[in-house]
Amino acid sequence: MSEIALTAVQPGETVRVNAFTASLELQSRLVEMGILPGVNIRLIKSAPFKGPVELKIRGYHVSLRWNDAQHILVTGK
Amino acid sequence: MSNSQPYVALMGNPNSGKTAIFNLLTGLNQKVSNYPGITVEQRLGTADLSEGKTTQILDLPGTYSLTPESLDEKIVASQVVEWMQGKNKPAAIISVVDAANLSRNLYLTTQLLDLNIPVILALNMMDRVKKRKQEIDLENLKSMLGVTAVIPMSAKQHWGIEALQESLREVSAKNSHSSKTPLQLYIPEKIENILEPISKFFEEYIAYPPNLAKTQALRIITRKSALEVYEPHLSPSRIEQLIALRDEAVEHIDASAVNHRILEARLRYELIDRELQSYHLEKVENPHIESRSEKVDKILTHRIWGPLIFIGLLYGIFQSIFTWASLPMDWIDLGIGLVGDAVITAMPPGIFRDLIVEGVVAGVGSILIFLPQILILMFFMTLLEDSGYMARVAFMMDAVMSKVGLHGKSVLPLMSGYACAIPGIMATRTIDNWKERLITILILPLMSCSARLPVYTLMIGAFIPQKTIGGIFNLQGIIMVCMYFLGTITALIIAAVISRFIENRGKSSFVMELPPYRIPLATSLFRQLFIRGKLFVVNAGKIIMAISIVLWFLASFPKMEDQSSLHIQDSYAGKIGQFIEPAIAPLGFDWKIGIGLITSFAAREVVVSTLATLYNVENEGDDVLGITQALKRDIDPVSGKPRYTPLVALSIMVFYVYAAQCMATFAIVRNETNSWKWPLFMMIYMTALAYFGSLLVYQGGQIMGLS
Numbered sequence: 001m002s003e004i005a006l007t008a009v010q011p012g013e014t015v016r017v018n019a020f021t022a023s024l025e026l027q028s029r030l031v032e033m034g035i036l037p038g039v040n041i042r043l044i045k046s047a048p049f050k051g052p053v054e055l056k057i058r059g060y061h062v063s064l065r066w067n068d069a070q071h072i073l074v075t076g077k
Numbered sequence: 078m079s080n081s082q083p084y085v086a087l088m089g090n091p092n093s094g095k096t097a098i099f100n101l102l103t104g105l106n107q108k109v110s111n112y113p114g115i116t117v118e119q120r121l122g123t124a125d126l127s128e129g130k131t132t133q134i135l136d137l138p139g140t141y142s143l144t145p146e147s148l149d150e151k152i153v154a155s156q157v158v159e160w161m162q163g164k165n166k167p168a169a170i171i172s173v174v175d176a177a178n179l180s181r182n183l184y185l186t187t188q189l190l191d192l193n194i195p196v197i198l199a200l201n202m203m204d205r206v207k208k209r210k211q212e213i214d215l216e217n218l219k220s221m222l223g224v225t226a227v228i229p230m231s232a233k234q235h236w237g238i239e240a241l242q243e244s245l246r247e248v249s250a251k252n253s254h255s256s257k258t259p260l261q262l263y264i265p266e267k268i269e270n271i272l273e274p275i276s277k278f279f280e281e282y283i284a285y286p287p288n289l290a291k292t293q294a295l296r297i298i299t300r301k302s303a304l305e306v307y308e309p310h311l312s313p314s315r316i317e318q319l320i321a322l323r324d325e326a327v328e329h330i331d332a333s334a335v336n337h338r339i340l341e342a343r344l345r346y347e348l349i350d351r352e353l354q355s356y357h358l359e360k361v362e363n364p365h366i367e368s369r370s371e372k373v374d375k376i377l378t379h380r381i382w383g384p385l386i387f388i389g390l391l392y393g394i395f396q397s398i399f400t401w402a403s404l405p406m407d408w409i410d411l412g413i414g415l416v417g418d419a420v421i422t423a424m425p426p427g428i429f430r431d432l433i434v435e436g437v438v439a440g441v442g443s444i445l446i447f448l449p450q451i452l453i454l455m456f457f458m459t460l461l462e463d464s465g466y467m468a469r470v471a472f473m474m475d476a477v478m479s480k481v482g483l484h485g486k487s488v489l490p491l492m493s494g495y496a497c498a499i500p501g502i503m504a505t506r507t508i509d510n511w512k513e514r515l516i517t518i519l520i521l522p523l524m525s526c527s528a529r530l531p532v533y534t535l536m537i538g539a540f541i542p543q544k545t546i547g548g549i550f551n552l553q554g555i556i557m558v559c560m561y562f563l564g565t566i567t568a569l570i571i572a573a574v575i576s577r578f579i580e581n582r583g584k585s586s587f588v589m590e591l592p593p594y595r596i597p598l599a600t601s602l603f604r605q606l607f608i609r610g611k612l613f614v615v616n617a618g619k620i621i622m623a624i625s626i627v628l629w630f631l632a633s634f635p636k637m638e639d640q641s642s643l644h645i646q647d648s649y650a651g652k653i654g655q656f657i658e659p660a661i662a663p664l665g666f667d668w669k670i671g672i673g674l675i676t677s678f679a680a681r682e683v684v685v686s687t688l689a690t691l692y693n694v695e696n697e698g699d700d701v702l703g704i705t706q707a708l709k710r711d712i713d714p715v716s717g718k719p720r721y722t723p724l725v726a727l728s729i730m731v732f733y734v735y736a737a738q739c740m741a742t743f744a745i746v747r748n749e750t751n752s753w754k755w756p757l758f759m760m761i762y763m764t765a766l767a768y769f770g771s772l773l774v775y776q777g778g779q780i781m782g783l784s
Contacts, residue, residue, distance in 0.1 A: 020339075026588060027338055027339060028144065028146065028299065028300055028338055028339065028342070029141075029146060029588050030588060031339040031342035031343065031346075032141050032142040032144065032184060032342050033141055033181060033588060033590075034180060034181045034184070034346060036339065036342060036343060036346055037339075044371070044374075045374075045378065047378075047380075047472055047473055047475065047476055048380050048476065049476040049477070050476060051472070051473070051475055051476030052472050052475050052476070052485070052587060052589075054378075054472065054591060058178065058180050058181050059177070059178055060178045060181060060590065060592075061370070061590065061591040061592075061593075062588060062589065062590050062591065063468075063472050063587070063588075063589050063591055064587060064588055065475065065479065065587040066476075068587070068588075
């Protein structure tokens, strides 16, 4: 499967985190919350007008801003 | 904590139910104070452990890790660095963990296990685990982590707290020793070798034991900010040495194709996931089964229904603020009046009595009168926050709010500003990011609060004709709505402008957990209300009392022999009004309005009673009607025309939309930002807006031939 940005994932899909682009300032925060390369995440929904995206990971829900989610590279399953 | 009394630290992730446990342990025996220099609450309480024993509990802010990125985390990390050096070490740490979300919650716990302090694991929210018909093998969990005790509990259902108390009793009697050594982080040899110069540094200069030295070395490699918390503990040259060692190690690590910025998290999660699996504690969850919260969210954060439901809720909340608060506000008003009367009968007439009645009692009254609105709003805010709905509002609104430098969570506090800025400003505490919170606070007083309403009502009623426009719209109503719009739109513009100039303290992030919906704990809710209410009355009260006394002095001196109600114009306040008349004349204001502007610094609605006094309106009966006639009849002696025209009224209203005239607001901004800088900045920018806004309206109106 090819690598895409998390923002390109359709709601309801489960994908696997591959890498972060280097410019993502948030990566230390994300990894501390368990969003690491190799982990499965499910995109629950995205808010309108490039609002935040809601993810399910390790059994909990978290939201990220669209601009940050863009820097998370994933592969489909 | 600077006292040397033995205590227990309470730590955990946000949303783990830490505060609820703290409240259950300590009841109302808590002291809430702000950490020096910032407004993160520090809570210290005394827990009754029964059998005649008590212990101090320090509630630390909720964090996901010990890396000092956000304000809350910095507090926790600095505290922990002190402990590691043996200063003020707690007798034990209660690590509160959400049992339904184990792996992520254990991240912080494994960091705490490095500290060589006994850890009690409070496995909270077991009710949710049971509901899902899952089980957690407590013995396995205990031996996996090597903690002192694992206490299954549910703060929501009030069970497990006795076991926690018992475990605390044992710890304070120092007769509980974990049989196993705590779970240790596995660091691959290759990385350990790179870390070695830093671990040696820690062992040598801070006397860390080897294991702690290693994990600390790993942390400062992962995050440079972790190094900053060492600054108070090492000399500048040692810090430089440490920075040099770190930079070198980072280079080595990156050279071996490992991302140093996620190193600690990767190693810890590898450890947690592996251990959970080998102890059969990992719960396999079918990702396709929808939880109850997910089902509820299908509607509550729906693209169309979500915002509509939110608006409906807001409407309901404001409706209840106005309706429920009016009765207790009347009682408080009545009570203050009775106290004033009692003082008048009890004391001999004189300046001192006037000071007590008109300065102190009236000043305290002006703050107490806000209390019902504040408590009602705080009640709803806490309810929405604790139920998990607030996070959803932030999720829905963030796209719009972040465009002007605000946060999704700014929406509710800003809306509360329509009722009263004070509870709104207090409610901004839910915004984690300092910059976004500060901007929200700074623009909040531009939302037209209920104290502007009497001013709008007076001016519109007296000078805006009752005309119908377009068949259905009432001109008076339109002007009223325009005033609200003017404030709101300006607030958003100001936010966009100042967000470019305010430097960010801590990174702005919107990694926000959306916790499962839950019904808030009533006791916890009311306790929080009580504590917040007390905090407001005491802190803001002191400042307001001081300003009231100054204002009373200005309005009452110099004392006239003749005690007529007109003497205000000869007082210092009156003199100031006449003095500033040339400055405010271009806005269409005379010196009487000038006095009103000064006295309404106490609170905006005071302008109505000031004008009533100036026009010598009988205070009994209907104030507003009397003053409406008086204003209409006032003739300018020079031109022979009425002094007040619709244009002057409009200019006054625009002034009141923008002007910073509420000392309670300044008091609370001073409290919340912990400096006079921001209330001062607020006063300056709002006064400038008010002056130039009115100038534009009055002069522009005259050029356009309006009157």
